[in-house]
Amino acid sequence: MRYWLMKSEPADCSIDDLAARPDQSVPWYGVRNYQARNFMRDTMRPGDLAFFYHSSCAHPGIAGIARIASLAYPDATQFDPASPYHDPKSTPESPRWFNVDVRFERKLSLIPLARLKSVPELSGMRVLQPGNRLSITPVTPEEWAFITGRLAGQ
DNA sequence: GCCAACGTTGGC
DNA sequence: GCCAACGTTGGC
Numbered sequence: 001m002r003y004w005l006m007k008s009e010p011a012d013c014s015i016d017d018l019a020a021r022p023d024q025s026v027p028w029y030g031v032r033n034y035q036a037r038n039f040m041r042d043t044m045r046p047g048d049l050a051f052f053y054h055s056s057c058a059h060p061g062i063a064g065i066a067r068i069a070s071l072a073y074p075d076a077t078q079f080d081p082a083s084p085y086h087d088p089k090s091t092p093e094s095p096r097w098f099n100v101d102v103r104f105e106r107k108l109s110l111i112p113l114a115r116l117k118s119v120p121e122l123s124g125m126r127v128l129q130p131g132n133r134l135s136i137t138p139v140t141p142e143e144w145a146f147i148t149g150r151l152a153g154q
Numbered sequence: 155g156c157c158a159a160c161g162t163t164g165g166c
Numbered sequence: 167g168c169c170a171a172c173g174t175t176g177g178c
Contacts (some may be wrong), residue, residue, distance in 0.1 A: 007176090033161075056176050113177080131159045134173050 001042065003032050003139040004050040005112035005127050006066065006102065010057050015064035015107050018052065022105035025069050028123045032097060036136040041072040041098045050102065050146070051139065053127070054110075061112040062147065097154045109153040
């Protein structure tokens with residue numbers, strides 16, 4: 001089993017939005033970066049755990065935990081001309097973009113980005129590296145254990 | 155709103 | 167294949 005960190009803009013889908021959804025799950029559509037796509041398509045497996053991270057907002061940080069709930073399958077929004085994620089170069093015969101389903105696991109009291117950055121044990125964390133923009137990044141078992149065990153307040 | 159960092163595009 | 171231009175990300 002692997003661990004991940006997945007960014008979501010809470011204005012689009014917050015941890016509370018995820019918890020309130022039918023089945024408490026959501027297709028993680030809209031990823032249009034090849035590296036993040038490859039993580040979903042090639043490495044993620046159902047049962048993997050992910051930090052649910054709030055980005056591009058007033059209080060960026062880890063807001064909860066989610067579980068990968070499906071293998072990757074073609075992202076429907078790429079074929080929808082009305083979607084902002086429409087990709088005219090993609091075809092159903094040869095889809096370019098994929099998504100997994102993500103299910104709510106539990107909420108955490110927010111672990112702010114500044115807190116994560118202040119911890120020496122997490123200095124190597126992928127998402128904290130300067131210039132990182134990937135919306136999906138791997139988390140090591142050590143990082144996962146440290147954050148859930150030492151930084152998560154509940 | 156600013157801006158640094160990064161990925162993608164497209165001309166050559 | 168190079169690389170400049172452009173668009174996006176995301177913290178501040």
